Amino acid sequence: MFENLTIKQAAQLLSEGKTTSQALTRYYLDRIAKYDGEIGAYLRTASEYALQRAKESDERRAKGTSLGLLDGIPFGVKDVILTKGIETTAASKILEGFIAPYTATAVERLEAAGAVMLGKLNCDEFAMGSSTENSAYQLTRNPWDTTKVPGGSSGGSAAALAADLAVFTLGTDTGGSIRQPASFCSVTGIKPTYGRVSRHGAIPYGSSLDQIGPMAKNSEDLTILLEVMSGPDGKDATAVDQEFSTFNTQLPMKGAKIGIPKEYFGKGLDPEVDAAIKAAIEKYRELGAEVVEVSLPHTAYAIPTYYLIVMAEMSSNLARYDGIHYGNSILRTGEQVDNLLEVYTRTRSQFFGPEAKRKILLGTFELSAGYYDAYYKRAMKARTLIKRDFDAVFKQVDVLIAPVSPFPPFAIGEKKDDPLSMYLADIYTVPANLAGVCALSTPAGFSSTNLPIGMQLIGPAWGETKILSAAQQFERATEYHKKFAQL
């Protein structure tokens, strides 16, 4: 009864009285206890808290004051998102023991709708990475093949869905961190338009790129979640007031124009991924869409542009971890500390992981006197050109189809020692963050060794209903999102 439930299926069981939120919550907590030792999706569960919230949900339902579709539905939250009273670490040792003093708006809104938080999910440290291997705490394994990575940085959020350890999860996406793990784990995930969801309570990585986004078992669930999560809250100056309607056929396929960006299908794309995306394109033709080749001419510059910008922004964002105000500190260790400077240098040196340090160093260097114009400023200008490419293309077509990752999930340890090769894997996802447009990943097939391959749908800014509608119609015509990992 409980296997691989979507939000609507779970909500139906609850409203028909076939189960309770407490039973559902216990189902997931039991599964986490049974399977998560091997998968490693959760950093910590909040069982008492979850069961209490589930109890409150059941009581509301008994009184006839149920809050709606999400009331009583269990979910997990990526550990870069603050949850009051619960340890929040960003998967870094520098926030070990940090108890969040407030809850992120996105989570608050889901909880106000009655959803039941199960716990915090593993990720790359400070959301930096594409495999979750940069977590300072534990490895997360891909439930489809436990020798493979789940993707990153929201690897725990994706793996939890693939292993059926939650009905939905929250991730963040700065350069692909929702879409790529969704693709690697055969689940759905959306990076909203920049400014759609408040970043209040999301530990910042690249402030001009970050978005919190929902991850779930199908696009319909993403639509339900996005409606609850989106909109300004008065606490994020970059959140924009734009209506989000959940009518589900916002983009009928007959008459729709789908663009295939030619730069995304060249050298470096694994033939099996290429075949899966091409088959998906054919499916859209069958559904009645007109498919056209388009060009995003500055695609080759997206990786350098993205990394120069994100490293600069994160080096500034991570300056707050100083061992003084909160988080881990050399002052907690009992060691002799002679002066204030030592508090900073010894705390940061001891408790940041290598990827954090590398990026801080390069980000700091490129912002320093004499280098700012050559690197950061150039990258900001290149960003303008990349954004213009998307503005132009969306005058010609409604949505774009593209791969998410150049290859299916890779082996744990395979890319860890070659950071640059890991960065190059982000080629298809970073452009949407640079342009600020919306993009999602939905299952589109499997490799010859049964590894998931996701398809990316990219839409114009504020065009979430277009890509969600296109994804839903694809899901109705295919069975990929109904295939589940066997644990």
Added chain:
Amino acid sequence: MAFTQKDIEYAAQLSRITLTDEEKSEYLSQLSSMLGYFESLSELDLTNVEPTQQVTGSTNVWREDVADATVARDDLMANVPVTENGSIKVPNVL
């Protein structure tokens, strides 16, 4: 433009991080190859292109300058590594 040992030491000093010799040499080669790859941006003609700082187009998002106590002082102080009489305690600055 080569990224040298001096550059990495300068960046480390600015960002308040101390590196071991092993970290210096490992990061030096990784960061050099990254910067080398990023040099491709010099191929672009960026004359008269305005930099994009953020994509929403919003400017000057204001609110009333009124203090609100939505985060409890005790919750904030509970995370401070060293306190004394309700204050944050730090070693000598000078």
